[in-house]
Each structure stands twice: as structure tokens, then as C-alpha cells.
Amino acid sequence: MDFGIDTIRTAAERLHGRVRVTPLLSSPMLDELTGAQVLVKAESLQLTGSFKIRGALDTLLSLTAAERDAGVLAFSTGNHGQAVAASAQMTGARATIVMPQDAPRIKVEGVRWWGGEVVFYDPSTQDREDVGHGLVAERGLTLVHPYDDVRVMSGQGSVGLEVIDQLREGGHSPDAIVLPCSGGGLASGTIEAVRSTHPAVTPFVVERDGYPKMARSLASGRVETVPAVPVFLDAIGSPTVGQHTLAALSRHPVTPLTVTDDDARVAMRAAFRTLKLVLEPGGSAALAAVLAQRERFAGQTVVVVASGGNVDASVYAEVLAG
Amino acid sequence: MDFGIDTIRTAAERLHGRVRVTPLLSSPMLDELTGAQVLVKAESLQLTGSFKIRGALDTLLSLTAAERDAGVLAFSTGNHGQAVAASAQMTGARATIVMPQDAPRIKVEGVRWWGGEVVFYDPSTQDREDVGHGLVAERGLTLVHPYDDVRVMSGQGSVGLEVIDQLREGGHSPDAIVLPCSGGGLASGTIEAVRSTHPAVTPFVVERDGYPKMARSLASGRVETVPAVPVFLDAIGSPTVGQHTLAALSRHPVTPLTVTDDDARVAMRAAFRTLKLVLEPGGSAALAAVLAQRERFAGQTVVVVASGGNVDASVYAEVLAG
Numbered sequence: 001m002d003f004g005i006d007t008i009r010t011a012a013e014r015l016h017g018r019v020r021v022t023p024l025l026s027s028p029m030l031d032e033l034t035g036a037q038v039l040v041k042a043e044s045l046q047l048t049g050s051f052k053i054r055g056a057l058d059t060l061l062s063l064t065a066a067e068r069d070a071g072v073l074a075f076s077t078g079n080h081g082q083a084v085a086a087s088a089q090m091t092g093a094r095a096t097i098v099m100p101q102d103a104p105r106i107k108v109e110g111v112r113w114w115g116g117e118v119v120f121y122d123p124s125t126q127d128r129e130d131v132g133h134g135l136v137a138e139r140g141l142t143l144v145h146p147y148d149d150v151r152v153m154s155g156q157g158s159v160g161l162e163v164i165d166q167l168r169e170g171g172h173s174p175d176a177i178v179l180p181c182s183g184g185g186l187a188s189g190t191i192e193a194v195r196s197t198h199p200a201v202t203p204f205v206v207e208r209d210g211y212p213k214m215a216r217s218l219a220s221g222r223v224e225t226v227p228a229v230p231v232f233l234d235a236i237g238s239p240t241v242g243q244h245t246l247a248a249l250s251r252h253p254v255t256p257l258t259v260t261d262d263d264a265r266v267a268m269r270a271a272f273r274t275l276k277l278v279l280e281p282g283g284s285a286a287l288a289a290v291l292a293q294r295e296r297f298a299g300q301t302v303v304v305v306a307s308g309g310n311v312d313a314s315v316y317a318e319v320l321a322g
Numbered sequence: 323m324d325f326g327i328d329t330i331r332t333a334a335e336r337l338h339g340r341v342r343v344t345p346l347l348s349s350p351m352l353d354e355l356t357g358a359q360v361l362v363k364a365e366s367l368q369l370t371g372s373f374k375i376r377g378a379l380d381t382l383l384s385l386t387a388a389e390r391d392a393g394v395l396a397f398s399t400g401n402h403g404q405a406v407a408a409s410a411q412m413t414g415a416r417a418t419i420v421m422p423q424d425a426p427r428i429k430v431e432g433v434r435w436w437g438g439e440v441v442f443y444d445p446s447t448q449d450r451e452d453v454g455h456g457l458v459a460e461r462g463l464t465l466v467h468p469y470d471d472v473r474v475m476s477g478q479g480s481v482g483l484e485v486i487d488q489l490r491e492g493g494h495s496p497d498a499i500v501l502p503c504s505g506g507g508l509a510s511g512t513i514e515a516v517r518s519t520h521p522a523v524t525p526f527v528v529e530r531d532g533y534p535k536m537a538r539s540l541a542s543g544r545v546e547t548v549p550a551v552p553v554f555l556d557a558i559g560s561p562t563v564g565q566h567t568l569a570a571l572s573r574h575p576v577t578p579l580t581v582t583d584d585d586a587r588v589a590m591r592a593a594f595r596t597l598k599l600v601l602e603p604g605g606s607a608a609l610a611a612v613l614a615q616r617e618r619f620a621g622q623t624v625v626v627v628a629s630g631g632n633v634d635a636s637v638y639a640e641v642l643a644g
Binding site (some may be wrong): 022023029047049106113269272276309310313314316317320321 | 369594635636638639
């Protein structure tokens with residue numbers, strides 16, 4: 001696997017001017033709530049509402065004209081799907097997105113808004129990779145993997161390069177960085193980048209309570225699988241991790257944490273009140289871990305990646321009602 | 323009145339590193355909704371959740387030690403109050419904030435969180451300026467006016483200097499700039515700044531439908547007063563404008579617009595869905611005008627100032643429910 005700070009830098013150069021530099025935000029009220037100095041990388045403000053455009057667009061830009069003409073496919077609960085549909089539109093390709101029937105509506109609408117064709121599957125009876133690979137074979141499409149691809153991991157790593165610049169500008173020295181973890185693309189890229197300049201920073205990845213596929217994979221040294229995660233935290237819902245993402249994360253002293261749906265609700269309300277950010281449940285997972293484990297982070301400077309903000313209005317209103 | 327680009331630059335230098343540079347955001351979906359290229363200056367992400375910290379802190383920093391020791395007072399529906407309380411805390415002063423009984427709870431809590439003392443008044447029977455001036459005389463406090471003060475207007479104008487930088491970085495040439503208008507502090511400062519480098523930009527100020535105090539004041543050339551604005555759009559709820567803000571805005575070809583509460587609701591939902599920003603009703607007024615008057619802005623590049631995000635969760639949930 002040729003993955004590291006050099007592939008991340010190359011991806012960031014390719015993405016320059018095409019994706020947004022998202023702000024690193026903070027709030028004195030949030031610092032009081034957590035007992036830490038929390039710096040929130042607001043990828044919810046990224047084009048398509050999540051970090052996923054970084055890895056997807058980096059991949060689309062690396063395809064040959066023939067591959068783009070034939071079209072691309074992604075399987076996704078929604079954020080990767082929107083990102084691939086948008087990247088396809090930006091590069092003149094056609095996108096087919098395989099999504100679970102119960103995906104948030106805002107994500108389905110987002111894929112279609114960007115011109116992607118949606119193909120639904122039933123997550124209780126079908127495996128999304130089987131459905132996706134079937135369509136790839138049938139239609140001659142190129143699969144844009146949601147995480148287990150060096151281009152995707154490197155693109156997501158551009159989050160980390162921005163964080164490095166923003167830490168320097170703010171005069172901050174981080175003790176920890178905390179990221180939501182689904183298949184591991186965001187975590188592997190960002191941790192690789194940030195630890196290239198801050199080797200002492202402690203990396204944490206956050207999974208759904210009861211579905212710790214990355215924790216188990218890091219422990220056993222091989223790819224482990226869990227059942228499908230309940231839909232609320234769909235953005236960290238991958239039932240497994242990648243060969244490449246596991247190998248990349250294994251280079252670092254990663255501590256896995258878990259959060260419950262209620263932890264995410266608390267974090268979404270805190271982001272609403274103190275940062276004025278709309279976060280989706282999975283996008284709030286890292287903040288949720290820092291809020292739920294006050295003792296662990298007390299007194300530290302903690303970079304928290306808020307990975308996305310694509311949440312249905314009805315779900316968000318329910319969460320605010322508490 | 324000594325107010326202009328020089329006083330704004332001086333204020334911006336004083337505020338540098340103490341307030342945030344807020345992002346200028348955009349969304350392809352929002353551009354489709356409006357038919358324009360919309361660039362949203364997200365002052366909702368500012369410290370204290372609105373632009374008000376700029377003018378308040380600029381004023382507090384200009385006080386003598388004796389004035390700071392004696393304490394400051396502000397009358398405010400909430401955003402200016404939070405800003406003055408925060409600015410007082412940041413400069414070692416004590417703040418008394420006069421607020422209407424029906425102010426949004428999140429704003430009352432914000433004032434108290436920053437260490438401000440809240441004094442309520444009844445907006446149906448009392449005039450907030452009378453209450454404020456009474457306390458100033460009684461306690462020997464310095465009044466920090468919410469808008470009609472050159473230091474406040476110059477501080478708010480730092481929004482415009484940031485917009486100029488961000489337009490240049492993005493390679494944008496704006497046709498119009500649209501701002502919410504309460505007493506006119508934000509509008510006068512920001513329009514003065516942006517038109518110093520973009521003299522051809524058309525400035526718009528947005529008021530509550532039926533309560534056009536600035537429109538009437540600009541037409542008559544003197545300060546006009548309207549009844550108290552209903553609480554939903556409290557952030558643009560000043561019943562009058564300032565001598566200084568009116569004089570400053572009169573230098574420019576300002577077009578006043580109005581929006582209804584429902585226009586603001588539509589804009590809040592659009593900001594939620596397309597930008598993932600929490601906007602309060604008054605903070606969405608400029609975006610509401612652009613959404614409601616599609617024909618006026620079609621095909622143009624429009625800078626929209628989203629002035630604040632301090633909205634109670636219950637109100638926000640109701641707006642999302644539509």
C-alpha cells in the first residue's frame with residue numbers, strides 16, 4: 001500500500017480550490033461543558049455537507065477519460081453517495097449510487113440533486129457490496145470505494161493538512177485528535193496527516209456502542225465485521241473496515257471509543273447551542289465521545305472532527321426537543 | 323461624525339485575534355433556490371453567536387480604566403447584551419444588561435453565562451432606553467449603545483473588511499450586498515467598508531414587513547420610529563434607528579426591503595438544509611429577502627450577511643417542522 005503524507009499532500013494539491021477549507025471552530029461554552037479546549041473541524045460546512053467529497057473527488061480526478069465515460073458506482077448510506085454524485089458531475093462522469101431503503105431522505109435527495117442515479121437495496125436481506133459489485137460487472141462501472149482505497153484515504157487526509165495549518169495559525173498545540181470511524185477512511189487519512197507534524201498527539205476513533213468493528217480489527221490485526229449499525233448513526237454505520245485503513249491506522253497508537261445514540265443527541269444539542277452548527281448524528285460522534293468522557297480529556301487541547309451535517313429536519317427537530 | 327473606512331480599519335486592528343474571522347459560505351443548492359450566486363457571511367459562527375461582539379468589544383477596548391471599573395450597561399433583546407457581557411468579561415469590566423421580559427431564553431442565559439447582570443423590563447409598557455438611561459444615571463455606568471456610536475459602527479464594519487478579503491480570495495465580484503437592519507450599526511459599518519473597494523455594489527437593508535423604520539428614515543432624512551416589532555424577528559426589532567447610522571447610510575444608494583416572519587422561516591430552513599447553519603429568525607432576514615425576491619437578484623453575485631444564530635431550540639424545532 002502506497003499511502004502516507006506524500007499521497008495526502010498530492011491529493012490536497014489536486015483538491016485545492018475545488019473543495020472548501022472548513023473552519024476550525026471553538027466556543028468558551030463548549031469548553032466549559034467538556035472541561036477541555038475543544039477545536040471543532042466543521043466538515044459539516046464542506047461541499048455536499050460532509051468530508052466525503054474530498055476522497056471521492058480525488059478518486060474521480062484520477063480516473064482515465066474512458067473510465068469516467070463508462071461511469072462510476074458507489075454504495076453508501078448517503079454521504080459518500082452524495083460526494084460521488086457531486087464529484088461525477090464536477091468531472092463529467094455519470095454516477096450510480098447504491099443506497100439502503102432506509103437512508104435519510106435528505107441524503108437520497110442530495111444524490112439525485114447532484115444527478116446521481118439511486119438504486120435501493122434492503123439492508124436486512126442484502127449485502128451492499130454484493131449489490132454494488134453486481135452492478136459494476138453488469139454495467140462496466142468503476143467502483144469508488146467509500147474508504148478502502150488509497151486515493152479516498154489520501155483525499156480525506158486533506159482534512160488533517162488543513163487542521164495542521166489552522167493549529168499553527170491559532171497557536172494551538174493539540175494533545176488529542178478524535179474522529180468518527182465508519183470504515184476508517186477519514187480516521188486513517190487525518191491521523192496520518194496530523195501526526196506527521198504532531199507525533200505526540202493521541203489519536204482516538206469513535207464507533208457506535210455495541211458495534212466496534214475497528215476496535216476489534218485493531219485488536220486482532222485483521223478485518224472484523226459487526227452486524228449493521230442502527231440507522232440513527234448511519235454515518236458511522238459500516239459493518240466492517242478496510243484492509244488498507246486498518247493497516248494505516250495500525251501504524252499509530254489509536255484508542256477506540258464508543259458512543260450511544262443518546263450521547264450523539266447530547267452532542268448535537270451542544271453543537272446547536274454553542275457552535276450554531278447543524279450536525280448529523282454520526283457527524284457528532286467525536287464530539288459526543290469528548291462530552292461523555294469528560295475525565296479522559298479534562299484540561300487537554302482536543303481536535304474534534306465534526307464529519308457531516310446531513311440530517312433530516314424531522315430527526316433534528318426531535319433531537320432538539322430532547 | 324468621524325466615521326469611515328479609517329475608523330473601521332482602526333477597529334479591525336483592535337479586534338484582530340480577539341474575534342473570529344467568520345467564513346463566507348456558498349452552496350450550489352442555495353444558488354439554485356435563489357437563481358443567484360449567494361455568498362453567505364456566517365456571523366452566526368462568531369463568538370457569542372452574532373456579529374455584535376465586534377462593536378461591543380471595540381467600544382469596551384476604548385474605555386478608560388476608570389470607566390471599565392465603574393461598569394457598563396447595554397439595553398438589548400439579547401445579541402448586543404451577550405456581546406457586551408462577553409466584552410466586559412474579556413476586558414475586566416462589569417456589565418448590566420437591560421432586556422425585555424420576552425427575550426429568547428438562549429439569549430438571557432448567554433448574558434448570564436458571560437457574567438452579565440440581567441435587568442428585565444416590560445416592552446409593552448416601558449421604553450428600554452428610559453430604563454437603561456435611568457440605571458446609567460443611578461449607578462454611574464457607561465452606556466454601550468447597540469448601534470448609534472461610531473465605535474460600535476466601526477467595529478461592525480470589520481465584517482465588511484473580512485468580506486473584501488474573502489471576495490478577493492474567491493475571485494468574486496459582487497453585484498449586491500444584503501444585510502439585516504435593526505438600528506443600522508451592522509449595515510452602516512459593513513456597507514461603508516465594502517463600498518470602499520467595490521463602489522458599484524448595490525446595498526440593500528432588510529427590515530420586518532410593516533416596521534420599516536430605516537426605510538422611512540432614509541426617505542424623510544430624519545430618525546423615524548415604529549412600534550415594537552413582534553418578538554420572532556427580535557434581532558431586527560429596534561423600533562428606531564440612529565442619528566449616526568442614518569447619516570452614514572445616507573451616503574450610499576441604499577434600497578430598503580422587507581420580509582415577513584414566514585419569509586424568515588423559509589430562509590432558516592434553507593440555511594439548515596443547504597448550508598448546515600443554525601440561523602436565528604432575524605439573522606436569516608437578508609437571506610429571506612434574497613429567497614423571497616428571486617427576480618430582483620437573478621443572475622447576480624450577492625453577498626448576504628447572516629448576522630446571528632441565537633435561537634431557542636423549541637423555536638427552531640417549530641420552524642423546521644414547517
